Amino acid sequence: MLDRPLVGLIMGSRSDWETMEHAAEALKELGIPFEAEVVSAHRTPDKLFKYCEKAEGRGLRVIIAGAGGAAHLPGMAAAKTALPVLGVPVQSKALNGMDSLLSIVQMPAGIPVGTLAIGKAGAVNAALLAAAILAGTDEALRARLRAYREAQTQKVLLNDRLP
Ligand code: RP5
Secondary structure: OOOOOOEEEEEOOHHHHHHHHHHHHHHHHOOOOEEEEEOOOOOOHHHHHHHHHHHOOOOOOEEEEEEEOOOOHHHHHHHHOOOOEEEEEEOOOOOOOHHHHHHHHOOOOOOOOEEOOOOHHHHHHHHHHHHHHHHOOOHHHHHHHHHHHHHHHHHHHHOOOOO
16 A cells, blocks of 8 residues: 655646656655646645545645746745645746745744745755755654655765866
């Protein structure tokens, strides 16, 4: 039987997948069960509300929400669930992702969104942050996360010579 997803990876458009698949890859690498789907704050608001209302009951523990432009998805998701919501600003064409970043980061006090960097780095780090949150109650995952970090360190140390 497949493990029930612990992380809900949602994004405003199919076009966000190019960025958000980096989060998916990191979650896979760390052995964290997740689900991924398009949920748009503007185009499918009713779906967003239903998704967030049911998220906790379905066993999700963290939501990663990626969106670009007028990126209301993470904030609206956070408004509808008490689960931790991590927001990834997708790099937009018009304003290079500054619009996405500012739309996501400036939440009013009381409804937090953990905002990550614009683009791929933010997507990867959202997955690692989700892993760190889940690792609080999962020793095996904590070990896998430590191993991931150690492998990263070794990779840098083995390639530290410049021409
Ligand atoms: C946002 O609008 C999405 O998150 C996406 O980043 C952006 C553009 O969407 P598409 O026009 O590519 O569907 O809602």
